[in-house]
Amino acid sequence: MAGITYEDFLDTSYEPADSELVCTFSVDPAADMDMAAAASRVASESSNGTWAELQVDGEITDLSATAFEIDGRRVQVAYPDSLFEAGNMAQILSCIAGNIMGMKAVDRIRLLDCEWPEALTASFPGPRFGSAVRESIFGAGDRPITATVPKPKVGLSTDQHVQVGYEAWTGGIDLLKDDENLTDQPFNPFRDRLIESFGARDRAEAETGEKKSYLINVTADTNTMLERVDMVAEEGGEYVMVDVITCGWAAVQTVRDQCEKHDLAIHAHRAMHAAFDRVPNHGVSMRVLAQVARLCGVDQLHTGTADLGKLENEDSRGINDWLASDLHGLRDVLPVASGGLHPGLVPELVDRLGTNICIQAGGGIHGHPDGTHAGAKALRQAVDATVAGVDLDEYAAEHPELETAIGKWGTETPR
Numbered sequence: 118m119a120g121i122t123y124e125d126f127l128d129t130s131y132e133p134a135d136s137e138l139v140c141t142f143s144v145d146p147a148a149d150m151d152m153a154a155a156a157s158r159v160a161s162e163s164s165n166g167t168w169a170e171l172q173v174d175g176e177i178t179d180l181s182a183t184a185f186e187i188d189g190r191r192v193q194v195a196y197p198d199s200l201f202e203a204g205n206m207a208q209i210l211s212c213i214a215g216n217i218m219g220m221k222a223v224d225r226i227r228l229l230d231c232e233w234p235e236a237l238t239a240s241f242p243g244p245r246f247g248s249a250v251r252e253s254i255f256g257a258g259d260r261p262i263t264a265t266v267p268k269p270k271v272g273l274s275t276d277q278h279v280q281v282g283y284e285a286w287t288g289g290i291d292l293l294k295d296d297e298n299l300t301d302q303p304f305n306p307f308r309d310r311l312i313e314s315f316g317a318r319d320r321a322e323a324e325t326g327e328k329k330s331y332l333i334n335v336t337a338d339t340n341t342m343l344e345r346v347d348m349v350a351e352e353g354g355e356y357v358m359v360d361v362i363t364c365g366w367a368a369v370q371t372v373r374d375q376c377e378k379h380d381l382a383i384h385a386h387r388a389m390h391a392a393f394d395r396v397p398n399h400g401v402s403m404r405v406l407a408q409v410a411r412l413c414g415v416d417q418l419h420t421g422t423a424d425l426g427k428l429e430n431e432d433s434r435g436i437n438d439w440l441a442s443d444l445h446g447l448r449d450v451l452p453v454a455s456g457g458l459h460p461g462l463v464p465e466l467v468d469r470l471g472t473n474i475c476i477q478a479g480g481g482i483h484g485h486p487d488g489t490h491a492g493a494k495a496l497r498q499a500v501d502a503t504v505a506g507v508d509l510d511e512y513a514a515e516h517p518e519l520e521t522a523i524g525k526w527g528t529e530t531p532r
């Protein structure tokens with residue numbers, strides 16, 4: 118008869134197997150708890166343990182995790198892959214980011230990073246396209262692709278939305294994008310918006326000779342999302358957009374499967390991510406959320422503006438590097454920089470994040486003194502100047518739309 122106690126989950130001489138998922142946590146133990154005791158409880162409660170000493174008759178499959186490294190507040194835990202259901206992200210997160218987030222044994226705990234083993238990684242599809250969309254859809258070469266969200270976020274009629282899209286596309290923007298809270302409301306119904314936007318897209322493509330596309334937001338209950346994915350495919354779309362955090366990873370996985378059938382790419386908006394990652398010593402880091410998104414198969418993901426924009430960002434550069442890194446052969450993910458961006462910020466943004474990005478500007482285009490079309494031209498001009506290595510002010514001297522944008526916003530970070 119084996120007794121299982123918290124202490125069984127701590128072994129600092131343990132060497133993780135290659136097949137194990139290794140998670141790094143920052144842990145602030147409760148006042149009456151030392152680091153070793155807290156670490157053992159983290160490993161226990163996130164695998165197969167509990168607070169009471171258990172007596173188990175006969176042999177059981179040992180699915181215990183092991184806290185094997187304690188370095189200051191950092192704790193590393195190794196999880197046997199047999200603990201997990203292959204390909205089931207919700208089950209994995211219920212282990213590594215579940216009850217432990219609310220344990221009294223810790224004052225604060227944050228899941229900082231994961232090292233994903235090959236077999237577990239292979240049980241996920243990963244992105245269908247990744248950053249290859251830049252070339253495969255837009256023929257953009259080494260230029261960042263651009264996107265714009267019509268503003269105000271919601272409330273525009275379908276006609277108004279489509280007109281804004283047309284003006285932005287003909288101004289040089291690659292992607293029209295719905296806002297995270299625009300879905301199928303009566304003032305701008307999904308189906309009408311889809312069909313009429315594609316009409317405007319076709320006209321803009323004919324006028325500019327450039328490929329254009331639309332990130333339409335399919336976010337809803339899962340069955341409705343599947344219907345909307347099919348509708349986008351029927352109408353000849355290349356993308357769907359999903360609010361991945363508010364929808365949940367189980368739904369994202371189901372949408373990924375449906376998109377596979379139609380060869381559609383997935384743009385992931387991360388609304389609500391800050392509820393998980395903003396408090397520096399608690400929750401789940403954006404780095405881990407990005408890892409989960411890549412495994413579940415999104416092609417584009419918002420990862421911040423390297424602190425140049427209006428929103429708090431956690432290490433955009435580090436996260437983007439991870440999204441581009443080798444992960445047992447899984448495709449990469451195209452990072453999306455968005456939130457308070459405008460033409461004047463493009464050179465510094467590219468300097469910090471490189472060109473393998475999508476730059477989204479809503480207010481930074483539609484707030485242009487001369488309107489959407491001029492705002493779109495200004496952003497495209499800023500991108501073209503930056504890629505060509507031309508000083509922005511010098512380029513602006515020949516490009517009035519850019520000159521006006523710089524005149525209005527300079528290179529300031531909006532608040």
Ligand SMILES: O=C(O)[C@@](O)(COP(=O)(O)O)[C@H](O)[C@H](O)COP(=O)(O)O
Pocket residue numbers: 266268270296297386387388419420421427428453454455456457458477478479480481
């Ligand atoms: O609603 C907004 O704020 C945006 O549409 C940006 O609009 P602006 O371009 O007008 O600022 C995006 O949702 C945020 O960028 C999301 O944040 P993140 O990219 O950090 O996930």
Ligand SMILES: [Mg+2]
Pocket residue numbers: 266270296297
């Ligand atoms: Mg938005």
